[in-house]
Amino acid sequence: MIQVCLLKDGQVVSGGEELLSQDGRKWIDVQQPTEEVLNRLAERFGLHKLAVEDCLHLDQRPKLEEYPNHQFIVLQGFTTATKDVCDLTLHEHHFFLAPEWIISVHDFPFAGFDAVMKRVRDDPKATLERGTDFILYMLADGLVDAQFPILDAFSDELEDLEVAIFEKVEPQQLQRIFEMKRMLVQVRRVLSPQRDVVGLLSRRGIVHVNERTTLYFRDVYDHLVRLYEQIDAGRDILGNVMDGYLSMVANKTNDITKQLTIFATLFLPLSFIVGFFGQNFEALSSTGYYYAMWVMIIGFPVALVLWFKHKQWL
Structure with a gap:
């Protein structure tokens, strides 16, 4: 033992x-x-x-x-x-x-x-x-x-x-x-x-x-x-x-980058429109130009959003 x-x-x-x-x-x-x-x-x-x-x-x-x-x-x-x-x-x-x-x-x-x-x-x-x-x-x-x-x-x-x-x-x-x-x-x-x-x-x-x-x-x-x-x-x-x-x-970073790019793209034409119609000359003071400015301010972003969805970017 x-x-x-x-x-x-x-x-x-x-x-x-x-x-x-x-x-x-x-x-x-x-x-x-x-x-x-x-x-x-x-x-x-x-x-x-x-x-x-x-x-x-x-x-x-x-x-x-x-x-x-x-x-x-x-x-x-x-x-x-x-x-x-x-x-x-x-x-x-x-x-x-x-x-x-x-x-x-x-x-x-x-x-x-x-x-x-x-x-x-x-x-x-x-x-x-x-x-x-x-x-x-x-x-x-x-x-x-x-x-x-x-x-x-x-x-x-x-x-x-x-x-x-x-x-x-x-x-x-x-x-x-x-x-x-x-x-x-x-x-x-x-x-x-x-x-x-x-x-x-x-x-x-x-x-x-x-x-x-x-x-x-x-x-x-x-x-x-x-x-x-x-x-x-x-x-x-x-x-x-x-x-x-x-x-x-990486996907999360891409999503953030895409969202920031979309915001920048939406505001780019708005900046141009506001700058163009903000010029100080008499013709732009008429009612037609006033309505045209607001149509472009609203229409451009809506058109861009629809185009983004058509391209499946949104």
């Missing part, structure tokens, strides 16, 4: 300190790692100092590295702290995998880890006895599956934004488009190398990963492919939304 030991802030909060020195399979989960704790684990389990150094600097990219007595795996994922889909929190998880033990290191609590921990404790025979690599699969699967609700919410908001743009263009919509674009680039930058890492774990011949467990990693790899396809589809739709926004802004 695998013994579960949970460390947080350098203190053993579950499982007991004696588990670190006992023989047998172990799963040790370290939250908010400190140099002292990792050095103690490195001395006990022979962890490589380069891998330990990576755990102390949570800015690594997803990767798989092989060391003499263990595998070092880095996986990442996102959660949303608020309803804003662009407000993402990056979760970086480090794993040390050996036949008899697995050590998971992460800074923030993660709901997927809690679910795996509960599953392990509730049904140890169906989970733990399959090996430490199966624990790694369950953790990786929980980390990857947590990305689907985020991208689904992204797609829903993108569709609503597209509808809102065609109803009424507003300046804040452009700002939101760029926020969603940055969010999509951030997710893609993480999931792209992670897909390669899980692809390596799904192949046969990886040290400390049983052949039967590679089948489960293939399922995780398939989920990452679906996520990547969803990201590509989101990029295309986001580009279409941007084009739609620019088109609506």
Whole structure:
């Protein structure tokens, strides 16, 4: 059976300190790692100092590295702290995998880890006895599956934004488009190398990963492919939304320009008529010229409006 030991802030909060020195399979989960704790684990389990150094600097990219007595795996994922889909929190998880033990290191609590921990404790025979690599699969699967609700919410908001743009263009919509674009680039930058890492774990011949467990990693790899396809589809739709926004802004500008041009065209002949009949000579003071002036003032605009409608400019 695998013994579960949970460390947080350098203190053993579950499982007991004696588990670190006992023989047998172990799963040790370290939250908010400190140099002292990792050095103690490195001395006990022979962890490589380069891998330990990576755990102390949570800015690594997803990767798989092989060391003499263990595998070092880095996986990442996102959660949303608020309803804003662009407000993402990056979760970086480090794993040390050996036949008899697995050590998971992460800074923030993660709901997927809690679910795996509960599953392990509730049904140890169906989970733990399959090996430490199966624990790694369950953790990786929980980390990857947590990305689907985020991208689904992204797609829903993108569709609503597209509808809102065609109803009424507003300046804040452009700002939101760029926020969603940055969010999509951030997710893609993480999931792209992670897909390669899980692809390596799904192949046969990886040290400390049983052949039967590679089948489960293939399922995780398939989920990452679906996520990547969803990201590509989101990029295309986001580009279409941007084009739609620019088109609506251009149409609105054209409508304003057309209206101003029509007003200018209507008042141009009126300015000429008023200027012509406003000349100071005696002939223009007769009644005929007076009526002719008003006929032209009223007739010219009406004729221009009818002509505009005939040309379908109005």
